[in-house]
Amino acid sequence: MAQYSAQLDGVFVALADPTRRGVVRRLGRGPTSVGDLASEFPMTLPSFMKHVRVLESSGLIHTTKAGRVRTCVLNRERLAVIDDWLAEQRRIWEERTDRLERFVTDPKESQQ
Numbered sequence: 001m002a003q004y005s006a007q008l009d010g011v012f013v014a015l016a017d018p019t020r021r022g023v024v025r026r027l028g029r030g031p032t033s034v035g036d037l038a039s040e041f042p043m044t045l046p047s048f049m050k051h052v053r054v055l056e057s058s059g060l061i062h063t064t065k066a067g068r069v070r071t072c073v074l075n076r077e078r079l080a081v082i083d084d085w086l087a088e089q090r091r092i093w094e095e096r097t098d099r100l101e102r103f104v105t106d107p108k109e110s111q112q
């Protein structure tokens with residue numbers, strides 16, 4: 001469970017920044033070079049590379065270098081960590097609201 005939590009924390013930390021969310025959104029359309037990605041954001045290339053490193057260390061993206069061009073690719077499987085967590089939370093809260101609904105609407109429940 002601790003390993004799962006560390007992975008989840010890393011992904012959420014990476015997605016906490018709007019620039020990094022924008023990079024993930026853009027890479028959802030397909031791989032692109034760091035230079036092309038950086039041109040979409042109002043910052044210097046060294047500052048943008050810090051965002052790329054955070055995304056890469058969280059496992060959300062992979063980069064490859066061919067000559068002088070570094071290409072970023074979204075790791076869609078890594079997003080499954082968030083999807084799994086959200087599904088678990090959704091299930092927990094649906095069970096709680098179902099119990100509350102039964103308590104409020106069932107006279108037998110409310111008398112106990």
